[in-house]
Amino acid sequence: METVALLKTLSDAFGPSGFEGEVCATLQRIIEPFVDEMRVDTLGNLIATRRGTGDTTLMLDAHMDEIGFMISFIEDDGFLRFTQTSGWDPRIVPAQAVTILTDRGTKVKGYIGMAPPHILRPEDRDKPYKLEDLFIDIGAVSAGDVADLGIRIGSPAVIAYPFEQLNEQVIMARALDDRAGCAVIAKTLEALADQQVEATVVASFSVQEEVGLRGAGTAAYQIEPDIALVLEATVAADVPGIPPPRQPTKFGRGPAVIVMDNTMITKSSTVRTITELADKNLIPWQYRIPYGGGTNAGVIHRCRGGVLTGVISLPVRYLHSPYALMRLDDFDHTVRLVTAFTRKCPGLVEK
Numbered sequence: 001m002e003t004v005a006l007l008k009t010l011s012d013a014f015g016p017s018g019f020e021g022e023v024c025a026t027l028q029r030i031i032e033p034f035v036d037e038m039r040v041d042t043l044g045n046l047i048a049t050r051r052g053t054g055d056t057t058l059m060l061d062a063h064m065d066e067i068g069f070m071i072s073f074i075e076d077d078g079f080l081r082f083t084q085t086s087g088w089d090p091r092i093v094p095a096q097a098v099t100i101l102t103d104r105g106t107k108v109k110g111y112i113g114m115a116p117p118h119i120l121r122p123e124d125r126d127k128p129y130k131l132e133d134l135f136i137d138i139g140a141v142s143a144g145d146v147a148d149l150g151i152r153i154g155s156p157a158v159i160a161y162p163f164e165q166l167n168e169q170v171i172m173a174r175a176l177d178d179r180a181g182c183a184v185i186a187k188t189l190e191a192l193a194d195q196q197v198e199a200t201v202v203a204s205f206s207v208q209e210e211v212g213l214r215g216a217g218t219a220a221y222q223i224e225p226d227i228a229l230v231l232e233a234t235v236a237a238d239v240p241g242i243p244p245p246r247q248p249t250k251f252g253r254g255p256a257v258i259v260m261d262n263t264m265i266t267k268s269s270t271v272r273t274i275t276e277l278a279d280k281n282l283i284p285w286q287y288r289i290p291y292g293g294g295t296n297a298g299v300i301h302r303c304r305g306g307v308l309t310g311v312i313s314l315p316v317r318y319l320h321s322p323y324a325l326m327r328l329d330d331f332d333h334t335v336r337l338v339t340a341f342t343r344k345c346p347g348l349v350e351k
């Protein structure tokens with residue numbers, strides 16, 4: 001699988017929280033040659049197993065959902081009101097192009113409209129828009145028009161622009177959080193094809209992370225892993241105006257190891273295992289500076305009697321905005337680290 005094509009396919013797939021079906025079908029197609037079995041569970045998690053020679057189970061998790069919106073009201077004149085399902089900064093939502101998924105499975109384009117500056121009252125000019133003041137314009141002229149398209153209260157939407165490659169190293173795409181993590185797992189499974197691996201690898205592409213880590217907990221309960229590794233996109237903030245102590249990760253420094261966030265304190269032995277493995281394989285890596293946030297590790301490590309869990313993050317700029325940027329060398333280094341971890345597992349893990 002060519003990396004850029006894989007990232008494009010996955011990040012362009014439609015999949016806000018609760019509506020991950022298209023991402024799930026795409027992933028099934030991609031990983032099918034590299035796994036022994038696959039199933040989709042009740043909540044929609046895609047769980048794929050690659051059997052190993054030993055009796056240790058390693059869970060690799062990445063979430064399929066992206067931040068999105070839901071249609072909340074349809075005006076008589078065909079405009080759509082909406083609410084967010086997760087994670088948006090309302091200040092950057094106005095004046096964006098959106099894609100809405102209809103009940104027919106078709107996609108309808110629209111634009112998030114607002115009052116133009118010409119008619120704003122002077123006292124409103126400096127104020128950010130609130131979500132409830134915004135609306136989506138799909139060019140319809142009546143509520144009947146909207147219904148005929150298969151759009152209703154509850155229809156999902158995302159801000160959507162196409163994948164772009166900026167240069168040799170940098171891509172710009174919509175849903176890298178966390179399709180980049182999904183792509184890391186796919187590339188890892190590909191790298192291990194036809195190789196003897198001791199651990200049974202269970203890939204869990206989980207649903208509804210962005211609304212509160214909902215899918216991963218039920219997935220981990222079924223998988224009963226001995227060890228889990230969560231692959232997540234994380235904040236790279238090496239941009240103008242942000243001092244180094246407030247830059248959780250930096251571009252080009254390799255995969256980031258999470259030591260703590262709002263959902264888990266990583267065992268120091270697990271942090272050491274990952275970082276020593278990276279050093280031994282000459283893979284650059286960085287600590288993610290603790291700033292809060294959370295990942296599926298938050299629910300996985302507390303599953304059943306507890307699961308040894310680590311988080312390896314991909315540095316991504318402009319997370320939770322219409323476009324995110326990622327470096328391909330950071331991606332490749334992450335794949336190499338996760339592949340090395342999987343190959344050596346369980347030998348390198350001290351409990």
Ligand code: CO
Pocket residue numbers: 063177178209232233
């Ligand atoms: Co994420």
